[in-house]
Amino acid sequence: METIIRIAVQKSGRLSEDSLALLKECGIKFYNGGGKLKSPSTNFPIEFLFLRDDDIPGYVADGVADIGIVGENELVEKNKEVKTLHKLGFSKCRLSLAIPKSQAYAGLEYFNGKNIATSYPRILGNYLSENNIQAEIHEISGSVEIAPSIGLAEGICDIVSSGSTLMMNGLKEVEKIFNSEAVLISNKDLTAEKQAIIEKLLFRINAVQTGKSNRYVLLNAPNESLEKITALIPGMKSPTILPLAEEGWSSVHSVIPEDQFWEVIEELKGAGAQGILVVPIEKMVI
Numbered sequence: 001m002e003t004i005i006r007i008a009v010q011k012s013g014r015l016s017e018d019s020l021a022l023l024k025e026c027g028i029k030f031y032n033g034g035g036k037l038k039s040p041s042t043n044f045p046i047e048f049l050f051l052r053d054d055d056i057p058g059y060v061a062d063g064v065a066d067i068g069i070v071g072e073n074e075l076v077e078k079n080k081e082v083k084t085l086h087k088l089g090f091s092k093c094r095l096s097l098a099i100p101k102s103q104a105y106a107g108l109e110y111f112n113g114k115n116i117a118t119s120y121p122r123i124l125g126n127y128l129s130e131n132n133i134q135a136e137i138h139e140i141s142g143s144v145e146i147a148p149s150i151g152l153a154e155g156i157c158d159i160v161s162s163g164s165t166l167m168m169n170g171l172k173e174v175e176k177i178f179n180s181e182a183v184l185i186s187n188k189d190l191t192a193e194k195q196a197i198i199e200k201l202l203f204r205i206n207a208v209q210t211g212k213s214n215r216y217v218l219l220n221a222p223n224e225s226l227e228k229i230t231a232l233i234p235g236m237k238s239p240t241i242l243p244l245a246e247e248g249w250s251s252v253h254s255v256i257p258e259d260q261f262w263e264v265i266e267e268l269k270g271a272g273a274q275g276i277l278v279v280p281i282e283k284m285v286i
């Protein structure tokens with residue numbers, strides 16, 4: 001029988017859309033919809049399990065799923081024996097302590113003797129004990145930001161991204177305690193056949209991620225500027241240079257890191273480049 005791997009992904013929520021989009025960009029076809037919680041791919045040896053994110057570390061540790069996509073916050077909180085294979089760069093957020101806006105805050109000692117509501121008692125508990133703070137942790141599973149306004153707790157520790165949920169609930173962020181993003185995790189004890197499939201998947205994920213973090217640049221340049229311009233955009237190996245129909249001019253093609261392109265483009269213009277095009281890259285294998 002053909003070996004397949006099982007991947008646990010969040011059924012719906014803050015991780016699911018980007019997790020499924022990444023796997024689709026890796027060329028993996030699958031059916032997702034109609035409430036089906038287990039679905040095989042039609043063109044890659046992988047089967048999808050659509051689950052609550054809280055359960056993903058446990059399922060992967062137990063071997064029910066071979067790999068999974070989960071937030072680092074949930075992974076550390078659940079403290080299961082799994083391997084982290086790769087950071088995925090989406091669902092970036094942080095766990096923070098927050099208190100009512102009206103309260104004065106001078107430092108962590110504020111929380112001594114206070115009651116803090118959270119869905120992350122392990123991460124919070126470790127943080128408080130590392131900082132010698134004696135506070136009571138009140139575990140709740142959701143809508144944590146409501147706790148101070150209904151008298152359940154004096155502070156909270158919850159996920160923050162834009163900060164708008166805190167603001168809308170009259171709270172202010174006073175300490176950032178943990179940074180998180182989505183990660184690919186795996187069971188610790190997989191057969192060589194399963195590991196080979198996972199290697200194939202990781203190769204594809206890398207190609208997608210490297211493509212996203214780079215841009216393809218095309219420009220025209222007078223031949224006398226070519227040396228300066230190619231030094232600015234050295235590319236993967238070296239830039240491609242093709243003669244234009246107009247005498248004395250060339251077309252230069254290269255790759256630049258996405259986070260540098262505004263700066264580099266200014267320098268390219270300064271060096272005499274014209275007709276600069278910047279194009280997204282779908283996949284890139286170095």
Ligand SMILES: Nc1ncnc2c1ncn2[C@@H]1O[C@H](COP(=O)(O)OP(=O)(O)OP(=O)(O)O)[C@@H](O)[C@H]1O
Nearest residue numbers: 010013014015052053054071074091092093159161
């Ligand atoms: N506002 C946000 N911005 C970015 N990432 C977030 C945000 N909120 C949560 N996350 C990340 O996405 C994960 C899933 O968040 P979500 O709110 O969907 O969880 P949930 O309500 O517990 O879902 P489930 O129903 O699967 O248990 C979180 O554990 C965190 O890693």
Ligand SMILES: O=P(O)(O)OC[C@H]1O[C@H](OP(=O)(O)OP(=O)(O)O)[C@H](O)[C@@H]1O
Nearest residue numbers: 014142143159160161162163164165166
């Ligand atoms: O800082 P912000 O950008 O406002 O994001 C933070 C909020 O996002 C998440 O909740 P979500 O909206 O996913 O709803 P949930 O409570 O159903 O998980 C999280 O639990 C916070 O409440």
Ligand SMILES: [Mg+2]
Nearest residue numbers: 052053054055
């Ligand atoms: Mg959850």
